[in-house]
Structure formats: structure tokens, C-alpha cells
Amino acid sequence: MITYREITINEIYQHILEVDISEHGELIYLWQDGELVTKPLIWDRPPRTADTWQGNWASLLPLPGVKAWGAFKGKVMVGIIVYRPFLTEDMAQLDALFVDKNHRQQGIASHMTQLLIQQAISDGHKRLYVSATESKSAVGFYISQGFVPTQNVHPELYALEPDDIHMIMELR
Numbered sequence: 001m002i003t004y005r006e007i008t009i010n011e012i013y014q015h016i017l018e019v020d021i022s023e024h025g026e027l028i029y030l031w032q033d034g035e036l037v038t039k040p041l042i043w044d045r046p047p048r049t050a051d052t053w054q055g056n057w058a059s060l061l062p063l064p065g066v067k068a069w070g071a072f073k074g075k076v077m078v079g080i081i082v083y084r085p086f087l088t089e090d091m092a093q094l095d096a097l098f099v100d101k102n103h104r105q106q107g108i109a110s111h112m113t114q115l116l117i118q119q120a121i122s123d124g125h126k127r128l129y130v131s132a133t134e135s136k137s138a139v140g141f142y143i144s145q146g147f148v149p150t151q152n153v154h155p156e157l158y159a160l161e162p163d164d165i166h167m168i169m170e171l172r
Contacts, residue, residue, distance in 0.1 A: 002078065002108060004115060007070040009061045015070065015077035019100045022047045028134040029165050036139070036149055036165065060084060060095060065123070069115050071099070071108045078103040081112040083119055087154060091127040091168070092120040113145050121171050128171060131157050131164040139165050
């Protein structure tokens with residue numbers, strides 16, 4: 001049974017290495033001339049180390065209002081989602097979403113995304129932004145959740161991740 005709960009910064013660093021994000025793929029998405037196109041490319045994403053996790057979030061996690069939720073199987077974290085409110089005046093950010101490779105395709109990512117969406121709505125946001133890794137699994141998941149690729153990219157996030165597929169969801 002999977003349980004979900006908000007987690008602290010300390011808990012993130014305590015449990016994050018339990019989430020094996022390794023993945024293999026044979027195509028990527030590109031955003032070209034206002035359209036998503038696929039490109040054959042064999043790629044592998046290795047598990048992250050403590051240093052690579054810390055480097056990604058060191059500046060984000062202490063920001064006001066940033067929250068994270070974990071998915072746990074017993075005491076082991078099998079998924080994490082990170083929320084950044086007020087990316088702009090009316091838009092929040094889904095900053096990170098990872099599910100352990102042995103726990104994918106079980107609804108964990110969808111459940112955590114719904115927790116984050118409810119928080120964004122509660123905080124008064126009208127839109128939600130995500131910068132998705134160009135993998136088929138990531139882009140396909142976000143589209144299935146209601147995100148749409150956008151040309152109106154957030155300049156700071158685009159500068160950090162120009163190869164990502166930048167997407168926005170209109171919130172109800």
C-alpha cells in the first residue's frame with residue numbers, strides 16, 4: 001500500500017536516494033516551430049547520487065511556500081513531487097516529479113500531481129508550469145494530466161533547461 005504525505009526538507013535528503021530514477025528510452029521529443037516532434041535517440045538516465053540531488057534543489061527548497069510530498073511504501077520513499085508557488089503572480093510550478101523505477105505505472109505520479117494541483121488552486125493560482133524532460137514517458141505523462149506545450153516559456157526556467165518541453169496547465 002502506498003501512503004502520501006507532505007515531507008520536510010530534512011526528510012527529502014533522508015529518503016531521496018531510495019527513489020531510483022534510472023530509465024532507458026529510444027526517442028525524445030523536441031519543440032520545433034510550435035509543434036512537438038519525435039526524434040529517435042537511445043538514451044539512459046542513471047540513478048542520482050546525493051550530490052546530484054542536492055545540487056538540483058539547494059536553492060529551491062528554502063524558498064517561501066515551497067512544498068514537497070512523498071509517496072511511501074512502508075518506510076521507503078518511492079516517489080516525490082516538489083511544488084513552487086508564485087513562479088509568477090498567477091502561476092505555480094511543478095518543479096520536480098520522480099517515481100522509483102520499480103513503482104511506475106501504478107498511479108503514484110498521478111496521485112501526487114493531484115495533491116500539487118489542489119495546493120496550487122488553494123493558493124489562488126490559475127496556471128501550473130512544468131519543464132518536462134524530453135523523454136516519451138515524461139512528456140506523455142504531463143500531457144495525460146492536462147498540460148499543454150507552450151511557446152510562452154518562463155525565461156529563467158528555459159535558460160536552465162532549454163531542451164526540456166515547457167508546458168502549462170490551466171487550473172479550474
